[in-house]
Amino acid sequence: MRRVAVIGTGHGRFGVRKDATVQELAFEAYREAVDEAAIDPAEIGATWVASVPEYQKQRSLAGVIQEYLGLNPRPVWLTEAACASGSAALHTAWTAVAAGLYDLVAVVGCQKMTELETAEILALMGRVGDVQWESVFGSTFPAYYALFARQHMARYGTTREQLAAVAVKNHYYGARNGKAMFQKEASLEKVLSSAPVADPLRVFDCCANADGAACLLLASAERAKSLGGEVVWLDGLGSASAPMSVLRREDLCSLPSAVEASRQAYAMAGAGPEAVKVAEVHDCFTIAEILALEDLGFCAPGEGGPFTLAGETRTGGRIPVNVDGGLKAKGHPIGTTGVSMAVEIVRQLRGACGERQVAGADLGLTHNVGGIGQYCFVNLFRRE
């Protein structure tokens, strides 16, 4: 297999984007990536579109995007793995370049969630749970993650303040990211006193539906090196699944797919959690970031709460996490998120993140979860 590099990144503004169709959102990010890499779009051999199609009115989204980007007649398809769709697309695109099928490909994450009515979105989201055994009884995602939080509190003594510290940190960094949906800090008091959603989770423990797009251009080693300068490589990939139904999970204090995917990625990259300098993890709810810290080996099981409260996940701490605001403050356009995470890590490795920059970042990680861990993808990016 050939080594694969990220040679271009693009990232649009996340939020309520009534100003643009989904294909316009895609173009905005794609154009930025093409300009940044300074390549001729005629070089792009194939496109992977990452999106969860049912949230848009437009069906057959990949076809619409490929036409709008002007990339016909080259092939295109859509890859979906719920909220991990962006990483699933990145994995399959990586594989095609590694195999030697294409020298340069595009991965376009794009999602427009605000054109459906809220009731439609709730109905759709509920059906991400097992419709035969669970969602018919009213389970929702905040409820699922509340189960994880309750279990973590009971077993390890995790506190509401520790959960809230995740939100405070991520809003702090969101306020420093011009592409974030919420560019406003939130105090501990504000988080703790926000409206209850599913006990113990409150509004500020939850990320928000958003519109938004991001784009990555991947290239073979030869093509990447021809551009000159340092290269950011995608050197470690891990991907795993776990049972759909909560009733078939053995433990609610960990996502087994995250543990397995990170094991694979670390092995492939030949580096462990101690070598990672910056990470983007899937904080769809505050408890999810705490689980991620433990599943990825950044701290021991049960220590995610105190670790966060102590500031170890801020810039200057042991492992800066979600310093772009995370899903929490940046927003969570579900199909786009995995691509957005990779864009942030690549830019961190290039030292291009301004006041959010993590000093000395040479190895970065993304952790992208679908559902309640039915899917998990972990990637390791290296600058050299």
Add this chain to the structure above:
Amino acid sequence: MRRVAVIGTGHGRFGVRKDATVQELAFEAYREAVDEAAIDPAEIGATWVASVPEYQKQRSLAGVIQEYLGLNPRPVWLTEAACASGSAALHTAWTAVAAGLYDLVAVVGCQKMTELETAEILALMGRVGDVQWESVFGSTFPAYYALFARQHMARYGTTREQLAAVAVKNHYYGARNGKAMFQKEASLEKVLSSAPVADPLRVFDCCANADGAACLLLASAERAKSLGGEVVWLDGLGSASAPMSVLRREDLCSLPSAVEASRQAYAMAGAGPEAVKVAEVHDCFTIAEILALEDLGFCAPGEGGPFTLAGETRTGGRIPVNVDGGLKAKGHPIGTTGVSMAVEIVRQLRGACGERQVAGADLGLTHNVGGIGQYCFVNLFRRE
């Protein structure tokens, strides 16, 4: 890149399957493939689910399927390219084996279309056309393909009888396929006198929505050879896209994506249309099969109608096409179709098709179209 073989095939009954959930349909086909290949499921490195998710109530379908097949914690994702989803999944799965990432993978096409109301399905299908410029004005798929038919009739003198001959042939073979939705012959008179849908297309010119699943197991050359006996190889792959909107097509007598995808597949396999002994083509409407014959080079442009009427696409003719009944008689569970086509070709190459068997079949082709050619995948399978 490594050479990739198909070592297992499974195919459930197509039709209205009120007896099974979508995961049960998937399991039925998967189990048949695993039994046929006589492999241990623990060998399966990853699963590609091919489906168009919005037709099922269950969201996050890949997660549900992977759990039901008992394949956690190995990775899974869904690949979508409208009616070509099955082939898009096959392409990406092939790439992963060719790259050396896995030695054995599963491709599961599964679709349950009959649990939504007809009105919901019509609304969804309409939105496969460009919702900004076309489907809002009421265009539907029969209408799109009626435009192609009208143009072909005007330019080449194609007749209603020639279109109907496609349906007569495919129902003839459907009556000989125990897995087909319609296992009943249809006379020329019956096809010609069926109810109009979008002039010149009538009910018997159109395929039917269906439930159904099919499965392929792909393996590396080394693993395939270890099973002994002759091997069926996937040796040529082509994939291309075309503009979503009819208004941006230059010609309505051909799908440019089909021409491009077949050019790629023939070049990769080192064989032209004259070497192909049996083909499965995307006959979502009778006119679509005629376009395919021409786009694939089985006959010259404009000759698809007379070629069909002369029996050249029946067993014993120049190139037997859709001798499993095609989408027309077998049914069209949209995400499954590309996988189903590949199952039929692999079984033809193995000489396992009974009274539908094409004598001397050693090279077979599949042609799978999404929408009106926004996507097209062409594959060449070889026995040796």
